Amino acid sequence: xxxxxxxxxxxxxxxxxxxxxxxxxxxxxxxxxxxxxxxxxxxxxxxxxxxxxxxxxxxxxxxxxxxxxxxxxxxxxxxxxxxxxxxxxxxxxxxxxxxxxxxxxxxxxxxxxxxxxxxxxxxxxxxxxxxxxxxxxxxxxxxxxxxxxxxxxxxxxxxxxxxxxxxxxxxxxxxxxxxxxxxxxxxxxxxxxxxxxxxxxxxxxxxxxxxxxxxxxxxxxxxxxxxxxxxxxxxxxxxxxxxxxxxxxxxxxxxxxxxxxxxxxxxxxxxxxxxxxxxxxxxxxxxxxxxxxxxxxxxxxxxxxxxxxxxxxxxxxxxxxxxxxxxxxxxxxxxxxxxxxxxxxxxxxxxxxxxxxxxxxxxxxxxxxxxxxxxxxxxxxxxxxxxxxxxxxxxxxxxxxxxxxxxxxxxxxxxxxxxxxxxxxxxxxxxxxxxxxxxxxxxxxxxxxxxxxxxxxxxxxxxxxxxxxxxxxxxxxxxxxxxxx
Numbered sequence: 001x002x003x004x005x006x007x008x009x010x011x012x013x014x015x016x017x018x019x020x021x022x023x024x025x026x027x028x029x030x031x032x033x034x035x036x037x038x039x040x041x042x043x044x045x046x047x048x049x050x051x052x053x054x055x056x057x058x059x060x061x062x063x064x065x066x067x068x069x070x071x072x073x074x075x076x077x078x079x080x081x082x083x084x085x086x087x088x089x090x091x092x093x094x095x096x097x098x099x100x101x102x103x104x105x106x107x108x109x110x111x112x113x114x115x116x117x118x119x120x121x122x123x124x125x126x127x128x129x130x131x132x133x134x135x136x137x138x139x140x141x142x143x144x145x146x147x148x149x150x151x152x153x154x155x156x157x158x159x160x161x162x163x164x165x166x167x168x169x170x171x172x173x174x175x176x177x178x179x180x181x182x183x184x185x186x187x188x189x190x191x192x193x194x195x196x197x198x199x200x201x202x203x204x205x206x207x208x209x210x211x212x213x214x215x216x217x218x219x220x221x222x223x224x225x226x227x228x229x230x231x232x233x234x235x236x237x238x239x240x241x242x243x244x245x246x247x248x249x250x251x252x253x254x255x256x257x258x259x260x261x262x263x264x265x266x267x268x269x270x271x272x273x274x275x276x277x278x279x280x281x282x283x284x285x286x287x288x289x290x291x292x293x294x295x296x297x298x299x300x301x302x303x304x305x306x307x308x309x310x311x312x313x314x315x316x317x318x319x320x321x322x323x324x325x326x327x328x329x330x331x332x333x334x335x336x337x338x339x340x341x342x343x344x345x346x347x348x349x350x351x352x353x354x355x356x357x358x359x360x361x362x363x364x365x366x367x368x369x370x371x372x373x374x375x376x377x378x379x380x381x382x383x384x385x386x387x388x389x390x391x392x393x394x395x396x397x398x399x400x401x402x403x404x405x406x407x408x409x410x411x412x413x414x415x416x417x418x419x420x421x422x423x424x425x426x427x428x429x430x431x432x433x434x435x436x437x438x439x440x441x442x443x444x445x446x447x448x449x450x451x452x453x454x455x456x457x458x459x460x461x462x463x464x465x466x467x468x469x470x471x472x473x474x475x476x477x478x479x480x481x482x483x484x485x
Contacts, residue, residue, distance in 0.1 A: 020149050022258065026318070028156040029254070033319035035163040036171070038247025044172045045250045046107060046238040047114035049231045054094045055119075057087040057126060059223035061216035063133045064351045068215070068276050072137060078203035081130040083212060085202075088119075088126040095119040108243065114173050121177035128184025130200060131191035137273050147186030155179035215356070225363035229370055229393060233386040236378040249383040251319065252329035259303035259337035271345055275352035286409040289349055290416065294475060296341045297420040302460040304337040305424060306453030309431050313448045332387035339394040346401045349408075358404045366397040423463035430459040 052058070066072075066080045096119075099112030135144045159175035167174070191197060234253075238246035271292050278285040307314060311334075312327040319326075347359040374389025381388075405411055431452070434440075440452055465472060 021152055024149070024153050024156055028160065030318050031160050032163055032171070033251065033323060035160070036168060037244075038251070038322075039243045040168045040172070040247070041250050042238055042243030042246035043108045043110055044114060044169050045234045045246050046243070047111045047169075047173075048118065049227075049234045049238070050098060050102070050111070051095060051115045051118040051122075052231055053224070053227050054091065054098055055122060055227075056091045056094065057084060057122060059216075059220045060087055060213070061220070061223065061351075061356070062087075062212060063129065064272070064356070065212045065215040066130075066133045067137045067273055068352060068354060069211075070276070072134065072198065073208075074198050074201070075203075075205040075208050077130055077134060077198055078201050079205045079208040079212060080133065081200065081202055082204040083209060084126045084129045085123075088123045091122060092116075092119045106239065110169050114169055117170070117173040118176060121173070121180045124177065124184055125180035126184075128187040131187040132183070134197075134200075135187065135191055135194065144187065144190065147183055147190060151179050151182035151186060154182055221360050221364060225360070225367035228367035229363060229397075232367070232370055233374055233378070233390055236374055237383045237386050240378055241382045245383050248323070248326045249329055249386065251315075251323055252326040252387075253333055253336075255307065255315070255318075255326070255330055256304075256333040256336050257340070258307070259300045260340045272348040272352050275349050279353040282409065285349075285353070286411060289345070289405075289409055290411060291475065291478075292345050293342065293411075293416055296345060297338070297416070298464070300338045300341055301420050301424055302427070302457040304334050305427050305456040305460055307337070308334045309428070309456045310449050310452040313445060313452065317445050317449050329383055329387050332384060333390065335391055336394060339398055343394070343397055343401060346405060350404070353408075355408070358408075359401075362397050362401050362404070365400055366393045369393040369396045419464055419467045422467060423460045426463045427456050427459040431456050 060083065062080055062083055066076060069076055095115050099115045102112050132144060132147075155175045155178035158178045159171045161171075162174045163171035191200065234246060234250065237249045241249075271288070274288055275285060278288055308331055311330045312324060315323050315327050315330065343362070346362075350356055350359040370389055370393035373392045374386050377385030377389050379385070402411075402413055406413070434455060435452075440448060443451060
């Protein structure tokens with residue numbers, strides 16, 4: 001099987017899994033939003049921020065190092081596993097110390113305990129991290145996605161049971177722990193049955209460990225910047241506006257990530273190992289990146305537009321009237337749904353070709369921009385100010401990223417971005433024109449969501465088809481050929 005076909009099939013497996021996971025997450029979110037209050041999500045969100053900030057294992061870039069290093073050896077796998085477990089244990093200790101130092105007057109007492117629970121769940125995840133990374137390095141997504149979806153479904157059921165029993169925050173932490181445990185067991189089981197697999201043992205090769213830590217050392221700053229970029233707004237809102245405000249903000253942020261989840265997880269998971277295998281072939285690498293960017297813009301943009309135009313009705317339908325304060329925040333954050341997967345894909349490119357310093361620079365600049373913008377805006381406007389700061393940081397990041405991209409590979413930025421931007425503007429304008437002529441709010445709730453979202457997506461598709469009909473069909477034909485041979 002050619003690399004293109006393996007990559008396309010891998011992306012297809014992830015796509016099916018991601019859609020299944022999205023459906024499960026939708027059902028889970030609807031139930032949990034009715035069982036818990038915004039304050040519960042807010043307290044958990046603050047605990048997750050502090051845990052992720054000090055999560056050492058996630059910052060070492062060990063999985064990226066394993067995927068980048070060619071070929072795979074026993075020493076590489078053994079060292080990856082040893083470093084994963086060691087960094088996980090270090091994180092547990094750091095989390096315990098930080099939890100004891102948190103000011104009890106400003107934060108809910110449960111915050112520290114939730115942090116420690118999350119660090120324990122991370123240790124469970126570390127047990128299966130090497131087997132999962134090894135599977136995905138060889139583009140064996142057909143096997144790994146089964147584990148991902150199965151573990152997620154079981155963890156959602158466990159969390160709902162805990163929430164129904166009145167355990168509140170612990171239902172949210174329990175979901176993470178159950179998912180990590182079942183995922184590790186599943187990845188181990190599948191890896192042991194992989195044809196031609198290398199034996200997996202716990203050992204530490206000095207030279208390999210030094211190389212992995214040097215590779216990941218460049219990414220530590222970027223990983224910290226990523227935490228700040230993705231969660232510093234949670235800290236600001238929870239600290240200065242309160243747990244309830246953070247609950248509304250977190251729900252809007254989570255909903256805004258849905259298009260991101262459908263796109264970035266699919267593209268970045270398949271693109272990282274593909275880019276790594278093409279790192280010495282500039283022409284094919286450029287074509288692969290261009291196709292990934294096109295997929296992101298073509299899929300994420302209409303989904304984001306659908307949520308934008310139907311935001312209040314969408315939230316009321318899914319979560320109930322008590323979550324309506326999240327609607328204006330959702331509209332402010334939905335641009336993130338398109339910008340985030342673009343940045344994730346460029347991060348996969350620079351990591352795969354051994355240039356993580358570039359994406360680290362982008363992340364640091366974004367984090368500084370977010371802190372500079374979001375802090376005064378949150379103090380002045382509350383949660384909406386934080387959302388505006390997030391948008392500004394991502395716009396700055398996109399500009400800097402594609403300055404680096406233009407120096408690395410051949411890419412026509414105008415041809416890549418102009419059609420979806422024009423189609424997005426035309427879609428919103430067309431929707432507003434229709435809404436001015438027809439009272440869409442007179443429809444029943446479910447019909448309102450479907451009609452508003454469907455209208456925005458249909459207008460986007462029509463405009464894109466009119467602008468780049470030939471290129472659109474050529475790319476679709478290429479994807480079809482690579483999938484079926």
